[in-house]
Amino acid sequence: MAPISATAPLRQPLFRWFFASRSINLVGNFMAPVALAFAVMEVSDAPIAIGAVLAARTIPMIVFMLIGGVLADRMGRARILFASNLVSGLSQAAVAVLVITGVAELWHLIALSALNGIVSAAGLPAQQGIIPLVVPRNMLQEANVLLSLTRAVVAVAGPGTAGLLVLSVGAGWALAIDAATWLIAALLLLPVKLSGTAAKASIVGDLRLGWDYFRTTSWLWLCVGAATMLNALYEGGLLTLGPQRAEGSSLGAGGWGLILTFQGIGVLAATLVLMKVRLERPLFYGMIGMAVFGLPIAALGFSTDLAVLLPAAALSGAGIQVFSLGWQLSMQENVPAELLSRASSYDQLGTYIAIPIGQLAMGPLAAAYGIENVLAIAGIAFVAIALATLLSPAVRRLSRANFTAEPGGAPAH
Structure with missing residues (x-):
């Protein structure tokens, strides 16, 4: 690196x-x-x-x-x-x-x-x-890391403010x-003056072009499909059941806040490292980082000991930061420039669409099978789904592009 x-x-x-x-x-x-x-x-x-x-x-x-x-x-x-x-x-x-x-x-x-x-x-x-x-x-890695650093700092100060x-x-x-x-x-x-792409088709035609690119780019649809399931597990597991697990144990609100704080510390630490080191094989390291992101869900299912949960939270924060950078670089360096926002819209759709399902389903499941069991299974499933994407050579072998040109160019696929 x-x-x-x-x-x-x-x-x-x-x-x-x-x-x-x-x-x-x-x-x-x-x-x-x-x-x-x-x-x-x-x-x-x-x-x-x-x-x-x-x-x-x-x-x-x-x-x-x-x-x-x-x-x-x-x-x-x-x-x-x-x-x-x-x-x-x-x-x-x-x-x-x-x-x-x-x-x-x-x-x-x-x-x-x-x-x-x-x-x-x-x-x-x-x-x-x-x-x-x-x-x-x-300079795409440097640009994304600078934006991530700002996000990490604001994430700590913004809600309290x-x-x-x-x-x-x-x-x-x-x-x-x-x-x-x-x-x-x-x-x-x-002052940011950028032109759009001249319209060559109807909006329906443009949607079709975006869909054709999405469905024929295996690393893209595999990771977005995985993210759809992972977001449901994370939002429904950690963010919905996590506070309930903390409230019903010795952790309480203070312990829960400490877990989230350590997650933020992990994000910040990884950002500082990535400001100095070039991330090669962005999806390989990114999906490993995503698997690590699921550790606190499983950890909460097995333990309420802060000695276990705080390191898991810090590693989780570092992992999601590696994934976030890896994903941005994969999209920005490999998707044709004229299709990037359309490809991103499919990514965003996959990101959001299953979140309400996780939020609504986890509560009844916890009531039926126990909050500890549901968190443990959700955490293990999270890690397994993230790692399963690496079985695909398209995900595992995607490499960084080498650019020397000014902004605006993109590799054609």
């Missing part, structure tokens, strides 16, 4: 603007869930209220994700991302005003969350596809600050 220069992408003007925009956007993203949850509770005490608002964003995002990928490829990723950030900021500002003035009703929050989900369906694929256009291809804002100035004003981050992120994208 050769050394790399972590700060090299910051010498690229377009990347600097995108990096600043994304960093500001991440601050808002990590504040928003806390602020929105407390805003919803101010408006309604119905047990389903928070879930309804969250689902109102997620469902339209899933429905429109593939169309969003087509639009990003056709109209220009920077333009689509600017519009997505702008509308998201305005919709969040509307929520903030309604909450601050005390006139908000639950249906207001649901409708505005749905609007946010629709524009995010275009923004997410555009965001995934923009990086190869703003840095030379031989949102909690302090909710306590000090109220949920409405916390949402107003979140809205401001979206709007600032949009403005910072204005």
